[in-house]
Amino acid sequence: MEKKPQSEQCPIVLLVDDDQEVLDLLSTILDTDFHVVACRRGRDGLQVMEDHRVAVVLADQRMPDIRGTDFLSQLADRFPDTVRILISGQSTSEDLINAINQSKVAQFIQKPFDAARIRKVVHDAVVTYQMAEQSKHLMEELSLSVRTMQQRHNELSKFNSHLEGEIASQSRRIIQAYEQLRQANLEMVKALAEAIEAKDPYTKGHCSRVCAYTIEIADALKISSDQKVVLEYASLLHDVGKIGVQTGVLGKVGQLTDEEYAEIKLHPVIGENILRNVRFFHPILPIVRHHHERFDGKGYPDGLLGEDIPLFSRIIAVVDAFDAMTSDRPYRNGLPMADALNRLMAERAAQFDPDVVDIFIDRGIFNMRFAA
Numbered sequence: 001m002e003k004k005p006q007s008e009q010c011p012i013v014l015l016v017d018d019d020q021e022v023l024d025l026l027s028t029i030l031d032t033d034f035h036v037v038a039c040r041r042g043r044d045g046l047q048v049m050e051d052h053r054v055a056v057v058l059a060d061q062r063m064p065d066i067r068g069t070d071f072l073s074q075l076a077d078r079f080p081d082t083v084r085i086l087i088s089g090q091s092t093s094e095d096l097i098n099a100i101n102q103s104k105v106a107q108f109i110q111k112p113f114d115a116a117r118i119r120k121v122v123h124d125a126v127v128t129y130q131m132a133e134q135s136k137h138l139m140e141e142l143s144l145s146v147r148t149m150q151q152r153h154n155e156l157s158k159f160n161s162h163l164e165g166e167i168a169s170q171s172r173r174i175i176q177a178y179e180q181l182r183q184a185n186l187e188m189v190k191a192l193a194e195a196i197e198a199k200d201p202y203t204k205g206h207c208s209r210v211c212a213y214t215i216e217i218a219d220a221l222k223i224s225s226d227q228k229v230v231l232e233y234a235s236l237l238h239d240v241g242k243i244g245v246q247t248g249v250l251g252k253v254g255q256l257t258d259e260e261y262a263e264i265k266l267h268p269v270i271g272e273n274i275l276r277n278v279r280f281f282h283p284i285l286p287i288v289r290h291h292h293e294r295f296d297g298k299g300y301p302d303g304l305l306g307e308d309i310p311l312f313s314r315i316i317a318v319v320d321a322f323d324a325m326t327s328d329r330p331y332r333n334g335l336p337m338a339d340a341l342n343r344l345m346a347e348r349a350a351q352f353d354p355d356v357v358d359i360f361i362d363r364g365i366f367n368m369r370f371a372a
């Protein structure tokens with residue numbers, strides 16, 4: 001071995017030839033552009049290949065220890081990226097075909113040497129090597145990027161699954177909290193309804209029954225569940241204004257005076273004013289205010305006519321009257337069911353919305369009063 005590689009930056013060109021003169025000549029031609037390493041024996045050349053990244057190797061075909069094609073063939077298996085060039089004196093076509101098939105040589109250089117051709121051939125070979133190296137490097141980087149992206153994708157998928165689980169769990173908690181809140185509201189409204197009934201003990205259970213009837217009618221009318229909640233609260237609280245009416249007037253046995261009747265007629269408006277203080281009850285305010293309107297426009301407090309009266313008020317008006325008629329009072333017994341139904345029919349389209357009366361009777365909803 002006559003020359004050692006000094007720089008890894010400068011492409012290394014390995015020369016293997018037993019003829020020192022040939023080595024000197026080739027070194028002179030090539031060492032201006034490349035880092036040339038010259039060896040006189042095949043095994044020394046192999047050692048250089050082991051120790052360094054060699055871009056191009058030029059090997060003579062006729063050497064004492066190994067043929068050039070055999071030497072290059074070994075390199076093709078172990079160092080496939082290195083570009084292999086065969087130097088030969090006189091080569092037959094068969095030699096060339098064998099060299100291509102077995103040694104996978106890229107080029108031949110024949111003696112005697114043409115310096116310019118050798119420079120060009122080696123220069124092209126170095127470019128080929130560098131492009132292959134660059135391509136390999138890019139492939140490694142690409143492969144690393146793909147692995148990194150795959151890893152991030154896996155991490156994101158894992159995080160996403162975790163997030164989906166969290167969202168589902170939060171949603172369950174929100175639904176649970178909403179349900180608890182809705183239940184608490186309903187209990188509060190029922191407590192308020194009981195407070196109204198406490199003022200007039202003879203109407204005990206009235207609000208709950210009115211509520212049960214109205215929900216049945218709402219189902220028959222296919223009213224949405226959100227709206228049914230509004231109707232439920234309104235039916236429980238429709239008489240909340242009675243809190244503002246004197247107990248003596250509410251529980252009076254016998255005929256009411258005009259003043260007393262006028263006071264009782266204030267309860268829808270009093271109720272509306274009480275409930276107005278709570279934003280949650282705002283949707284039921286018009287229902288409470290108008291639950292004593294008549295379909296023929298002769299009711300109170302505003303004398304609204306027909307469908308100008310809120311639908312839920314018209315529903316409450318029918319079931320409120322039916323429950324009052326069929327309930328016992330200190331001064332009278334409740335009417336038999338048939339009589340109460342006849343009175344509803346008699347007031348159909350007068351006091352009451354005819355459609356609501358029809359649903360209440362035709363669907364047998366009135367039976368709830370007696371089935372309970």
Ligand SMILES: [Fe+2]
Binds near residue numbers: 238239267291292
């Ligand atoms: Fe009322």
